[in-house]
Amino acid sequence: MVRRQLLLGSTSRRHFSFSTSARHNSYENTISNLKIGKHTRVIFQGFTGFFGQMTDIWQATANATESIEWGTNIVGGVTPGKNGEHLGLPVLPTVREAMEKLKPDATGIYVAAHQAPGAIEEAIEAEIPLIVTVAEHIPIHDIMRIHSMLKTQSRSRLVGANAPGIISAIGKCRIGFQPLPCFMPGRVGIVAKSGTLSYEAVASTTRAGLGQSLCIGMGGDVLAGTNFVDALKIFEHDDETEGIVLIGEIGGEAEIEAAEWIKDYKQRSPNPKPISALIGGIHAAPGRVMGHAGAFTLPGEPDALTKIKHLEAVGVTVVNHPAKFGDAMKVLLGKSGRASAGAAASGLSQRRSMHTMRQGRPTRKAAASYLATATTAIQKRNLYIREELALDLLRERGINASEYSGRGRKRMLAVAVDRANLSPCIIASPATSTGDPHAQAKKFAFDYKQGFDVGQAPAIAEHLQLGDSSKESLPKLINGLVDLYMKKEAFLLETMFVERLGELKVVGARFGFDDAAFRSTKRQSGIHGLRRTEDEDPQELEAEKDGIVYIKLAGDGNIGTLVNGAGLAMNTVDALADAGGKAANFLDTGGKATSETVKKSFEVILQDERVKVIFVNIFGGLTLGDMIANGVLLAFKELEMRLPVVVRIRGTNEEQGQKIIAESGLPLHAYDDFEAAAAKAIELANG
Template identity: 60%
Template sequence: MATSMYQHARHYSPVHSLRSQWACRLQMPTSSRRFFTTCQPLHGSYADTLPFLRINSNTRVIFQGFTGKQATANAKDSLAWGTKIVGGVIPGRTGEHLGLPVLPSVRQAMEHLKPDATGIYVAAHQAPGAIEEAIEAEVPLIVAVAEHIPVHDMLRIHSMLKTQSKSRLVGPNSPGIISAVGKCRVAVASTTRAGLGQSLCIGVGGDMVPGTDMVEALSVLEKDPDTEAIALIGEIGGMGELEAAAWIKEYYSRSKSPKPIIGLIAGVNEAPGRIMGHAGAFTFLGEPTAKAKIAALEEAGVTLVNHPAKIGDTLKTKLREGTTGSGTTSRSQPFATGMQRRQLHFMRGPGRRSPAASLSVHNKQQYQQRRSIYLDVNQCFDELRARGGINCGPYSGHGTRRLLAVGIDRSARSPAILVAPSIEDWMEGAQRTSAPVKSFPFDYRRGPDELAIERLASYLQLSNKGDSAVDSLRRLIETLTTLFYEKEGLLLTTHIVERLREIKFVHARFAFDQATFRNGTPPDKIKAMYVRATDEPAEVKAERSGIVYIKLPGEDATIGTLVNGAGLAMNTVDALADAGGKAANFLDTGGKATSETVKESFMIILQDPRVRVVFVNIFGGLTRGDMIAHGIIMAFKELSLTVPVVVRIRGTNETEGQKIIADSQLPLYAFDDFEVAAAKAIELSRK
């Protein structure tokens, strides 16, 4: 991919005094391009763009970053499949690629090629500029593939999307959108290779603040005449699945013949406080666990399964019986042959909730995520004191400690102030959930308004009802919000107490978005202040190799797992646990695993002396089964493996991969049925 594509200047909103009206104008000091620079009256709304998701054989598609390796591969596959790709964009260049025109801007592409959709195939640090250009050009459907786009870039983009009604965003960190009936795909999803017969597949994506959420996707599928059943796949992180459950419950109550809905939630066995592969796959402050999401979906009438292999037969049964969901959980159905037709398979994403929805605090370690860069309490106090007039110091034991934080409300797709009137019970026990957390979202460009300050002051139950306490709270919020903007905060958490009519910070832990570092533009001063937590050596090594590896606890955790894709890796850990086994690790090789990454993964897994068997679970789209098989054999020979290896390969070139394993004459166990493979891995782990 050309490194010159979409070089992107970072833009920040100004933070003014909360006493005055917040500025509406976006400051863009290093870029000549400006988008939505004034608060103009809305003409329509972002919700009006939902019909743009209904792609079909007539949908005209362009690719941004067209000549890059990934875009080229996807364009070739899509053209062969029947997608009407009409050209692409490379900034500042004209010419041809794959026999199609290349234009220097999206605006020119809109004028000459008249596309209905654009697929963005550029690196994460270039993607915000590419998305903005597509919004400015009013492309109806924008699909962003890149992962690890800095969260403040996405917050800013969402503030743009909310002011217009011409463009709909899918992603980022999305496998794309596919209409199997209409023969149109924008990006690639491995589900098209699994024989599930989709009508429309919407890859909501694993970003913290995706452009299209689950409820929006469900509302489209409800009215899609080609869709007869729906498969909803979710995971930890965000409130989307709870919002989807509420929507489904209402849908079942009002529809005479509702479409059956199957659900899967990954991450029941998550490692608390860790990111499970995806950029947004972690439980943020106040968000529900995977078990809570499963319970909500079951209560709504959704039939739950614990692995993608079970979706096909479960949906087929529902379609044959003409039934909707029963609110049960399937634990024993065999691998799906996937011959049913007309199904939706869409990925996870946050939903919507009211601006002041009550949440609960779960494990107090769960918001200390590794996608963040942390400052310790003394560094936090130094940052606060440097801003003048801020009272900071250790807790004296007097006064009620309250939670005050500035972070992200995934459902509102905006920054938010998070507050709780007491944190005492939460601090005493990690499993207690009695401290309610309330979210007060605010516009990224404007900041919190006076009404929000008054409401959260009331919710905090300040004993001093006078103006001095509210003024003090206002100063603290202004300081935290300013820091949130300037340093690209992810979650700035503090504990506050009332002392002598003033509010004092008695604890602080600040997390800043690590994606900013990954993309080469660290916020001023934060890099020098970064305090790295003690890590497992194997986890550090894996990260350097582009592999996500998390060591799971328990002396009885004896099954090493090697999986491509974060969602599938979580599902694998969960399904092994349901079958009576226990995974020693979570390992995601990434969606494009190679022979070298497979070998490296084996080396990392086998550093754990608990591992008695390695379970390889590959469900391939871009990842080819034959390539994975060669990687396994290479690892087996070069590493002189002494533990048995169970291999399950499905997807692209699965037959070739299985044959390579079978012909290797090595002590490998090859299966295409997940449950049979899992049972064998569990059996071997007990020897």
């Protein structure tokens, strides 16, 4: 049983005083656990084991070795059923025993998605202060159950899932798989949904001579254990942080909540810390999941432009590419009058360019293992089924459902994820059939474990503007939808219904299920069997086989994009549009950004006859620049390429990669600056 007590930390751990709200009051008391540093005692769960079924990858060992060399205070680890030593550190069979004997402040969970929920729950029960989960594709309903646990306690704080982790550049403490060569101790705090965009932001602030204090990977999952406001509260009280970078994207309302917090912060602070931000997904494909599990918009959620407007309205400087963060923060810090506008003194002597830094740079084998943790070959996360199949599922539950006859006012009723409350919710809208059904959407959250409270039905009926004769039918429809949602692990059950003779009749349905429940844990095989691949784009299906997320964008786009990382892929499409270009696709090579995957990506892009040039935009945090360059050459050789290719490679081994491209003798154009590369791609596409 998880005890409901206030966390009393050791004298070595720094704590701050935060105001708490009625919502998640107990869990909010754990925000101070995010302040990691040299004092932080770290353990690894899955310390000695292989990562999932990938027996060629010894993930935790490679990561721990590098982190220890960098300075992280790893004190041991946990592998079920084992007692002994690994890397000269103790290995214990349970997290509870590790907590008692090793007294960790934090745990890094390095297990596969199907094992991660159990590992997180074990860490919560052992009351470890900070739990960092990097695995992607943890089923949504498992995460909702975990959040239901977290809300009832005040000792453990979760970072992730689907996150690169958390890292203190000043304190030399890394819990995650961030590329160490990018980091330099400094004064900028960073919080981000996207791992790759955060690495670009880190590299930019390093090149600007500012460095970083604390970087928190909020992660791209549907329900994050730590959000923007949590991070902002840490940065506000952190004397080592002088400026703040926030990186968001489509999905949820965390950026809007951050804007509201920033407004209040600026009103109460005589000299607020400057903040710069980037929001990805302005040109996201409607109704699609853009690489990250949480990068899609649910009914009633704001789009990327709305988030940008809210942030700009409270004085946040918004940039359109992460490479601009360094210069933007230098200007903002200068205007703020803060004395510490440069890097931390402890970091000045350690500054290196990323392509020349040798100590701590991941090997090819280690880099591949890190990437596998964040993104496995299971890229597809959502499963939308045909409407007729959705109506069949409702009829099986005794719900009146058929095609719309053209009579009756349509209203919207859905069961979905409430990202603000970290729980399921009912979404209702009284909008007419001629209007936007999401325009008046209102959420009614309910606890995952306790289920829907029928006492909420009258308020939902009132919002839907139902007639008196049909109000009594609403609980039956809601309970039927909730039952389906819970038992079949849906993330969205959206219906349109009409009132008919005192009853409610469903006349339209859009049902989305969590495909990770099948792919990660082999649950919901029946629902997975409802997938109809003949309804999907053949190119997208072909890419999926190789672990590549490819989405063909509508319109007359003529620039094929090939990018590593979902956030960076979204931003590439957006930034090309700002420069006057039109992307034909979204493509995220994900964690399999190898030479072979680059070639496969070219094959998929070349099937789109609209494409006149291919733009390769790679940030080599963990991916190596020379490996990507060789992949480009491999594609030219084996595919007999006829189209020009523009290649932007930054980060690890960037000079080697650029040299390979420049000396190839092929129609390739190598750049390190994004704007110059984008301009060349647009010129070639329109030439």
